[in-house]
Every structure is written in structure tokens, then in C-alpha cells.
Amino acid sequence: QVWGSAAGPNCIVLSPLTIPGGTRQSPINIQWRDSVYDPFLKPLKISYDPTTCLHIWNNGYSFLVEFDDSADRSIIVGGPLENQYRLKQFHFHWGAINEWGSEHTVDSKFYPAELHLVHWNAVVYPTFEEAVMEGNGLAVIGVFLKLGAHHEGLQTLVDALPAVKHKDTVIEFDVFDPSCLIPSCPDYWTYAGSLTTPPLTESVTWIIKKKPIEVDENQLEAFRMLLFTSDGEEEKRMVDNFRPLQPLMNRTVRSSFQ
Numbered sequence: 001q002v003w004g005s006a007a008g009p010n011c012i013v014l015s016p017l018t019i020p021g022g023t024r025q026s027p028i029n030i031q032w033r034d035s036v037y038d039p040f041l042k043p044l045k046i047s048y049d050p051t052t053c054l055h056i057w058n059n060g061y062s063f064l065v066e067f068d069d070s071a072d073r074s075i076i077v078g079g080p081l082e083n084q085y086r087l088k089q090f091h092f093h094w095g096a097i098n099e100w101g102s103e104h105t106v107d108s109k110f111y112p113a114e115l116h117l118v119h120w121n122a123v124v125y126p127t128f129e130e131a132v133m134e135g136n137g138l139a140v141i142g143v144f145l146k147l148g149a150h151h152e153g154l155q156t157l158v159d160a161l162p163a164v165k166h167k168d169t170v171i172e173f174d175v176f177d178p179s180c181l182i183p184s185c186p187d188y189w190t191y192a193g194s195l196t197t198p199p200l201t202e203s204v205t206w207i208i209k210k211k212p213i214e215v216d217e218n219q220l221e222a223f224r225m226l227l228f229t230s231d232g233e234e235e236k237r238m239v240d241n242f243r244p245l246q247p248l249m250n251r252t253v254r255s256s257f258q
């Protein structure tokens, strides 16, 4: 466990990394029957420019695919959002085995991995750094990964992973359209939450897609070959990089579907 105490599939512990006084921490369990359909939720509109892709970076927690966010070229708008948000990076969380790995759960079920596409409110805030500190600063799309068919779009990313095996390695990755990783089904849940790693700031509007994408075993294994450690250090496989579930407290999860 990178953040907080280890949480296997059957024990839900409150991570000591819940920030003191935190009232909207992430991740959470999404209890399907407790989510409330909101007919005023709009469809989420996603328009990414594949040439804004910059590089892949192993930051010692996950591997990040980072984007040029100096203009409104890769953006999302609609859904629960009042402004449009710019794509900054996407990354994944996964387990050592297929029984767990996602950060959010649905009816207490873990998926083997979860994709996060991180966007920031460049309409209201001048920089990402400032948006990270504000309640409406960030919007993260969560997509569950389930074991199944080979995912063609993901494979281009998987093929590049050996080059970022060690912490603090970066490689150029200059054309990639992350919308190929987002299910076409428009259904999502949304709730007010936080970053799931430090600084854990309560600045995220979460948009969790109901439908998972399918990836095959080799693709999940490729994630598990990455290392938390730098070249020359004793090797520690990058697995179980998900935060334990956090209390829902006084929050409602809304659904865009009935």
C-alpha cells in the first residue's frame, strides 16, 4: 500500500491519510441503490486533441501520460461541470492480482484497475497549482478496467512501459487520443471528492463511468512490471497503488442514468 494502511478486499479501513477534518475524501464505495438519479445532469462532452500528448512519466506512484494544457485543446464540458476543464494527465491504479486494484468500488466490488483522467478549471483559475487547492478546481473521470478482451488502444501505451520501468524515468509520447480508453456508454456517477494521493486536497468533482473497459491479462501484467523504485535501488514492483476507501460522510452520489 502506498497510501495509508493495507486494505485487502474484505477489510475496509479508514486510512490514517484521511486528512484531519476532511469531509469529502476519495475514493469511496459507490452503493448503486443509494445513488440518486439527477435528470438535470447533462451528457459529458469530451474533445481531446491527440497531438497535445507530451510524454509518459513514472513518478514512483503510477505512470502518468501528461498533456500540453497551455490552451483549450483537450477539454471536457457538461456533465455535472459548470465550466470546461482542461486535460492535464491520466494515470492508473492497479493491484498485484485481479481481485483488487481499483480505488473506487461499486457495491463493494473491486475492479483489477482504474483509469483517472485529470482535468483542471482553467476558466476560473490561472494555473493547475491553484486549481488543485479549490473546491471546483479539478474534474477527474474514473474508468474501471476489467479482465477481458485485448484493448487495442491501450496496447500502444503498454508497448512504451518498459522504457519507464524505474521511478523518475520519462519517455516522449507525442500522439495519443485518451478517448479510446473511455467507454461509449454515456452513463456515470458523480460526487464531490478529493485527490487520492497527497496533497489529498478536496478539489475534485469525480465522474465515474458506469461501464468498464476490457483489457487482457498481458496488459494488466505489463502494469505490474513497473517499479516504485529507481534504477540501482532494490526492486519493488509497482502494484497495489490504490488508497483505501474513505467514509462517505454527508455526501450523495448522483447518477446520470435511471
Ligand SMILES: NS(=O)(=O)c1ccc(-n2ccn(-c3ccc(F)cc3F)c2=O)cc1
Binding pocket: 116, 118, 128, 129, 132, 140, 194, 195, 196, 197, 198, 199
Ligand atoms: N488519483 S487522483 O485523485 O486522480 C490524483 C491524485 C494526486 C494528484 N496530484 C498529486 C500531486 N499533484 C500535483 C501536481 C502538480 C502540481 F503543481 C500540484 C499538484 F498537486 C497532483 O495533481 C493528481 C491526481
Ligand SMILES: [Zn+2]
Binding pocket: 091, 092, 093, 116, 196
Ligand atoms: Zn488516480
